[in-house]
Amino acid sequence: MADKEIDAIDDDAGLEGEVEGDGDGEEGEAAAPARRRLTGRTLVLFVILPLAGLLAIAAGGYLTGMLDSGAETPEQLAARPKLFYELPEILVNLSDQGDERSRYLKLQVSLELPDRGSRDALEPVLPRVLDLFQVYLRELRPSDLDGSAGIYRLKEELVRRVNFEIHPHRVSDVLFKEIIVQ
Secondary structure: OHHHHHHHHHHHHHHHHHHHOOOOHHHHHHHHHHHHHHHHHHHHHHHHHHHHHHHHHHHHHHHHOOOOOOOOOHHHHHHOOOEEEEOOOEEEEOOOOOOOOOOEEEEEEEEEEOOHHHHHHHHHHHHHHHHHHHHHHHOOOHHHHOHHHHHHHHHHHHHHHHHHHHOOOOOOEEEEEEEEEO
16 A cells, blocks of 8 residues: 555656756656646736727727718818808798687798708708698797797707608708797
8 A cells, every 4th residue: 555655756756847947858758748838828828818908998998989081070170161052031920729810920040951961852842841741830839939048849859850852961050040939
């Protein structure tokens, strides 16, 4: 039994010698695969993981727009000249909702366009845009136009309707030149 324990101790000592590599040719060859495994771990730890981290940071920056140099700053947007497109005067009868007296809305509107492409997209569909405006305005009640909140809702709805019609182009804003409710 003691001989078996001594053999086991000798085998362990032999393994330690192979891993450490005393300089003998046979032990040096056994040490090389151990170094390759250590080098593989080092490669993963010090090269692949940092590269994966940098790629993740770059992807996150791109998705949040930090690296997007093509976006215009607010100063550049403000400096760009605006185009205005005058619509013809619109006169509609407002929804009466049981009133005996008819109420009318007279509206003069200018559309603010960001570029000539939007104007070119608007001109062929202008009759449709005017029809959309009149149908919407005809359903309004005088109470819908009360106060600045009512006018703001009207403006937003007109912008939405014209942008729907000229998509993918867009209108920046609807500017009221005249609003009269009688």
